[in-house]
Amino acid sequence: MAISLDSALGIHQPALEARIKRAEVLANNLANADTPGYKARDIDFSAMMQKAKQELSGLGMEKTHDQHMDTSSMAPDSELLYRVPHQPSVDGNTVDTQQEQSRFMRNAMEYQASFQFLNGKISGLKKAISGQ
Amino acid sequence: MSLGSIFDIAGSGMTAQSLRLNTTASNIANAETASSSTGETYRARKPVFAAIQQSMLNPSQQGLAFASDEGPGAGVRVEGIVESDAELQMRYEPDHPAANEDGYVFYPNVNVVEEMADMMSSSRSFQMNVDIMNSAKSMMQRILTLGQQ
Numbered sequence: 001m002a003i004s005l006d007s008a009l010g011i012h013q014p015a016l017e018a019r020i021k022r023a024e025v026l027a028n029n030l031a032n033a034d035t036p037g038y039k040a041r042d043i044d045f046s047a048m049m050q051k052a053k054q055e056l057s058g059l060g061m062e063k064t065h066d067q068h069m070d071t072s073s074m075a076p077d078s079e080l081l082y083r084v085p086h087q088p089s090v091d092g093n094t095v096d097t098q099q100e101q102s103r104f105m106r107n108a109m110e111y112q113a114s115f116q117f118l119n120g121k122i123s124g125l126k127k128a129i130s131g132q
Numbered sequence: 133m134s135l136g137s138i139f140d141i142a143g144s145g146m147t148a149q150s151l152r153l154n155t156t157a158s159n160i161a162n163a164e165t166a167s168s169s170t171g172e173t174y175r176a177r178k179p180v181f182a183a184i185q186q187s188m189l190n191p192s193q194q195g196l197a198f199a200s201d202e203g204p205g206a207g208v209r210v211e212g213i214v215e216s217d218a219e220l221q222m223r224y225e226p227d228h229p230a231a232n233e234d235g236y237v238f239y240p241n242v243n244v245v246e247e248m249a250d251m252m253s254s255s256r257s258f259q260m261n262v263d264i265m266n267s268a269k270s271m272m273q274r275i276l277t278l279g280q281q
Contacts, residue, residue, distance in 0.1 A: 020135050023271065027138045027264045028183075028205040031145030033257055034152070035181040035208055101260060108267050115274055122279045 007056070008125060012118040014052035018045060019111040025080065026104040029095050036091035040083040040100065047079045135275070137206065138268040144184065144207030145261040151210050152179050152254040159242045160251075166223075166237040168230045174240040176216040176247075184209050216241055 006013075022043045032038040085094035155177045162174040184206045218241040226235030 020271070023268065024134050024138055024141065025205075027141045027268070028207060030260055030264055031141045031148075031208045032181070032183050032205070033145075033260070034149075034253070035183050038183050041205070097257075097260065101263070104264065104267065108271060111271055112274065115278070119278060126279075 005125075009118060009121050011049070011052065011056065012114055012121060014056070015049065015114045016111065016118060018043065018048045018052070019107060019114055021048075022107050023104065023111065026100055026107060029100045030097065030104065032093075033095045033097050033100070034093070036093055038093050038095060040085070040095045041080055042083050042103075044079040044081055051079075135268055135272050139265060141205075141207040142261045142265040142268065144209060145264075146258055148179070148181055148208045148210050149254045149258040149261065153251065153258070155179055155213060156247050156251045156254065159240075159247050160244060162240055163242040163244050163247075164239065166225075166228060166230050166239050168232045168237060170220055170238055173220050173238040174242075175220075176218070176240065176242045177213050178216060179213050180211045181208050182211040183207075218243075 022045065025041055025043055029040045029042075083094060086096060086099075088094050159176045165174045167173045220241050221239040222236050223239060224235055225231055225237050228237045231237050
């Protein structure tokens, strides 16, 4: 069996990337906590993972002609949705600071988990390469 | 990797909040600045915040359809500072050196209690942005240790 580094690392690499992207979106929500009319956003993590899985398994659509539409980049932020506010404020802002902050912290923890898995994969590969 | 942009986002939040704190400080400092006419009197100043969209930073994408609404955004900016048009306080103080011929002086329309609440809100928001930046920093530092024993 040929070892491809991409498949050896599995789902953890796109998971880590998704976590980083989500951290960016949540940081942006928190930076705009006092901006009138700002609508809080979040990433649909499961949709993003679904997409990553599809690409990993090679089931995604491929470009075989110059004039084909690039489906992977056509909707790069289709997972980026607007949050349904529990308590919208008078100025139209839908950021709930406490919730966003707890989500950011949780995302950071899950990022650490993904990181740990990825690290495990890499040290496994290292062991296999050095043959110990 | 877009962890770097979290620094920009949190940085823009800190800049905006410190500017808000600045206007609050200016308002409180000038809360008792009397003058003899309505035109000269200090008026409470408030910053107006607006979200930065990614397409603003990337002019090449501006022509694309839906480009304005895509992307997670890139922080917050201060669109301007507006002066409050609430009514000035007119007080009868004939002994005041700035009193007009009828003995009235005009005091700014600064509501000190409101300003104090605003001050707390902006300093909390500033702290929050610092926390975000610290988290992004530790996430980045962990990336650097990837693959090490």
